[in-house]
Amino acid sequence: MKRILTGLLTLTFMALAATAARADRFEDILKKGVVRIAVPLDVPPFGSQNQNREAEGFDVDLANMVAKALGVKLEMQQVTGANRIPFLLTDKVDIVISVMGLTPERARQIMFTAPYADTQLAVFGPKSANVTSADALGSLKVAAAKGTTQDLGLSAMNPKATIMRTEDDATAAAAYISGQADLIATNSLIVPDLAKRNPNKEFELKFTIRRSPAHMGVRMGEHNLVRWLDGFIFFNTMNGELDKLHRKWLGIPMAPLPSL
Structure with missing residues (x-):
C-alpha cells in the first residue's frame, strides 16, 4: 500500500510539474516582447494591400491596437480562410484576427474571444x-x-x-x-x-x-490570453475605439454584440 501511495504521489507531482512547466502564451508574449498575429490580406475592407503593398484594413488596424495595448512588437502574418486555424494549431501565430466566425466544430480546435464586429x-x-x-x-x-x-x-x-x-x-x-x-x-x-x-x-x-460575428482566435488552453483579449474588446468597445474602426472601414456604427 505504501508503495502504491508513493507511486501515486510521484505521478501527481510529475503532472503538476508538467503543468507548471508548460509555457503560458500570454506571459510568453510579454517576456519576448513580440506578438504574432495572423490577418487576412484578401478580404477588403478587413484586410488587403494598398498601392504601396502595405497591409491595411479593419483587422490590420485591430492587430496593431492589440500589439500596442500589450506593449509589444507586432509580427504580422497573412492568412486565408482555409489556413487560419492550421496556423494556430501549428504554432505559427499566437492570435488570429481574420473575420472568423465561431462554430461548434471550430471551437473543438481553438478558443474564441468575444465578438468584435457583427457580420x-x-x-x-x-x-x-x-x-x-x-x-x-x-x-x-x-x-x-x-x-x-x-x-x-x-x-x-x-x-x-x-x-x-x-x-x-x-x-x-x-x-x-x-x-x-x-x-x-x-x-x-x-x-x-x-x-x-x-x-x-x-x-x-x-x-x-x-x-456570423467576427471573433479573434487563440490556441486551445490559452485561457490567460483569451481572457486578456476579452478585456481588450470590452475596454475598446466602451471607449469607442472599436466604433471608430467600424465607421472608418465599414461605414457603419458598431452594433451591440453578445458576449461569450
Whole structure:
C-alpha cells in the first residue's frame, strides 16, 4: 500500500510539474516582447494591400491596437480562410484576427474571444438569378472560399449545391466577377467594396446563410490570453475605439454584440 501511495504521489507531482512547466502564451508574449498575429490580406475592407503593398484594413488596424495595448512588437502574418486555424494549431501565430466566425466544430480546435464586429454571411448575384433560398440554387455555381463559414454553412443548407471552392476570398470574388461562377457566397460587409471596385457587376442579396460575428482566435488552453483579449474588446468597445474602426472601414456604427 505504501508503495502504491508513493507511486501515486510521484505521478501527481510529475503532472503538476508538467503543468507548471508548460509555457503560458500570454506571459510568453510579454517576456519576448513580440506578438504574432495572423490577418487576412484578401478580404477588403478587413484586410488587403494598398498601392504601396502595405497591409491595411479593419483587422490590420485591430492587430496593431492589440500589439500596442500589450506593449509589444507586432509580427504580422497573412492568412486565408482555409489556413487560419492550421496556423494556430501549428504554432505559427499566437492570435488570429481574420473575420472568423465561431462554430461548434471550430471551437473543438481553438478558443474564441468575444465578438468584435457583427457580420452576416449571404449569397449574392445578378438580379436575373431567381434564387431566394439554398434549396432554389439548382445547377447554379456558387463561388466560396473553401473552409470558410459560408462554405460550410451553405453546404449544410444544401448538400447538393454546386460550390466552386477557391483558395481564398479574393479568388472567389474573381471567379464571380469573371463569370466563372454564377453567384458568390461571402461576408455581407465585403460586398460594398466589391461593388465599388466592379461597378458593372451586380451584387444583389439572394439569401442569408447566417449571422456570423467576427471573433479573434487563440490556441486551445490559452485561457490567460483569451481572457486578456476579452478585456481588450470590452475596454475598446466602451471607449469607442472599436466604433471608430467600424465607421472608418465599414461605414457603419458598431452594433451591440453578445458576449461569450
